[in-house]
Amino acid sequence: MASTRIVVLGAGLQGTCVALALAHRGHPVTLIEALQSPLQASSLRNEGKIHLGFVYALDQSGRTQHKMLEGALSFSPLLDRWCGELPWQEWRSDAFHYAVMPDSIATIEELEHSYETLRNKVSDFSQHELCKPSYLGQQLTWLWRRSPESNLAQFNQELNLTGLIQTQELAIDPLQLSTRLGQQLNSHPIIEIRYGVGVEGAERRNGGFRLHLNSNGAAEILDADLVANCTWSDRVRIDATLGIPYDPSTLCYRVKHSIMARQKPNSRPLIPVTMVQGPYGDVVPRRNRQIYISWYPECRTYFGKLPPRQSFEDTQTAQAVAERSLAALQKILPGLRNASIVSSAAGVIVAQGSTDIEDPQSTLHRRDHFGATTYEGWWTVDTGKLTNAPQLGEITAAEMCRAI
Numbered sequence: 212m213a214s215t216r217i218v219v220l221g222a223g224l225q226g227t228c229v230a231l232a233l234a235h236r237g238h239p240v241t242l243i244e245a246l247q248s249p250l251q252a253s254s255l256r257n258e259g260k261i262h263l264g265f266v267y268a269l270d271q272s273g274r275t276q277h278k279m280l281e282g283a284l285s286f287s288p289l290l291d292r293w294c295g296e297l298p299w300q301e302w303r304s305d306a307f308h309y310a311v312m313p314d315s316i317a318t319i320e321e322l323e324h325s326y327e328t329l330r331n332k333v334s335d336f337s338q339h340e341l342c343k344p345s346y347l348g349q350q351l352t353w354l355w356r357r358s359p360e361s362n363l364a365q366f367n368q369e370l371n372l373t374g375l376i377q378t379q380e381l382a383i384d385p386l387q388l389s390t391r392l393g394q395q396l397n398s399h400p401i402i403e404i405r406y407g408v409g410v411e412g413a414e415r416r417n418g419g420f421r422l423h424l425n426s427n428g429a430a431e432i433l434d435a436d437l438v439a440n441c442t443w444s445d446r447v448r449i450d451a452t453l454g455i456p457y458d459p460s461t462l463c464y465r466v467k468h469s470i471m472a473r474q475k476p477n478s479r480p481l482i483p484v485t486m487v488q489g490p491y492g493d494v495v496p497r498r499n500r501q502i503y504i505s506w507y508p509e510c511r512t513y514f515g516k517l518p519p520r521q522s523f524e525d526t527q528t529a530q531a532v533a534e535r536s537l538a539a540l541q542k543i544l545p546g547l548r549n550a551s552i553v554s555s556a557a558g559v560i561v562a563q564g565s566t567d568i569e570d571p572q573s574t575l576h577r578r579d580h581f582g583a584t585t586y587e588g589w590w591t592v593d594t595g596k597l598t599n600a601p602q603l604g605e606i607t608a609a610e611m612c613r614a615i
Contacts, residue, residue, distance in 0.1 A: 259597075
């Protein structure tokens with residue numbers, strides 16, 4: 212069956228990983244993307260954190276921590292396998308600190324208990340099922356500890372933080388990663404990429420699938436033997452055209468803005484920080500001297516059960532969201548007071564949950580129900596977090612190859 216046509220829908224990070232994993236095994240792939248270039252939507256518009264599980268301290272089962280660790284430890288080894296050794300040292304941030312806010316929905320004792328459980332889980336991955344464990348080009352050793360008091364000087368002392376915890380968790384620069392993986396896709400000899408092509412629907416036909424496409428306004432049909440649906444906010448709709456059921460009460464869609472700022476010269480350097488536990492934010496200095504900032508009460512502009520209809524290219528709204536977010540963070544981190552906005556852009560987050568993260572019982576605090584599901588030759592891939600995309604790409608590609 213050498214002529215088997217494999218089609219991957221969506222050239223975000225998840226679709227890119229599935230395509231690269233299939234091509235690495237020698238299977239030609241057709242990759243369909245609605246935008247004019249790959250890895251430009253939610254794959255690009257995020258803080259780039261490769262989660263170790265700290266954010267998910269409210270999942271007392273530990274399952275989310277396990278899945279985040281598994282994804283994080285296979286993230287760089289798998290991408291290195293498909294692309295050659297990548298410059299992780301140039302792309303990665305300094306290590307994150309976790310600032311426990313005064314009104315956190317979890318106490319510092321509860322958080323540290325969760326973090327200690329996480330540390331104990333690291334040893335479970337000494338013989339990883341996919342690859343030799345490595346976290347963005349380095350090894351995990353101490354994982355977390357109380358931060359030196361000198362680091363508290365970066366925060367407004369009137370904030371009265373409950374505590375500050377230093378971790379080994381890192382972020383990568385999404386722009387650097389997207390650029391490099393886009394080059395890999397565009398130059399790959401057995402990956403055909405179709406840009407500007409939307410998917411109207413799908414049907415089963417002759418033992419395979421018929422895809423109904425919209426190619427720059429013109430209707431088109433593409434037949435495939437195997438399909439991986441790796442679209443993001445459109446995944447459920449496309450699946451439904453094939454008759455794949457889902458429970459709409461389990462999903463929510465959020466729009467969150469990715470904001471980049473820049474400090475003035477000679478400003479005090481900032482450390483990467485995530486504020487926990489609740490609807491707060493992140494600050495992630497990049498190596499290009501720009502800073503990713505996020506203040507959740509301002510930068511999350513939509514929460515609903517249906518995909519958002521708002522324009523993601525509304526620059527006026529994006530600028531206003533960015534200015535409000537920066538103003539809020541300037542009250543917490545004095546080092547941002549002289550910063551200016553560089554860019555602001557919206558992206559979609561799709562997850563299982565009916566209430567937002569200020570609710571301690573929200574299932575958004577538990578990201579363990581995601582993965583690749585097969586329906587007789589059709590795979591639908593729920594990425595969960597950016598952290599897990601390479602691992603799910605490898606799993607999905609392996610399953611598809613067994614079906615050939």
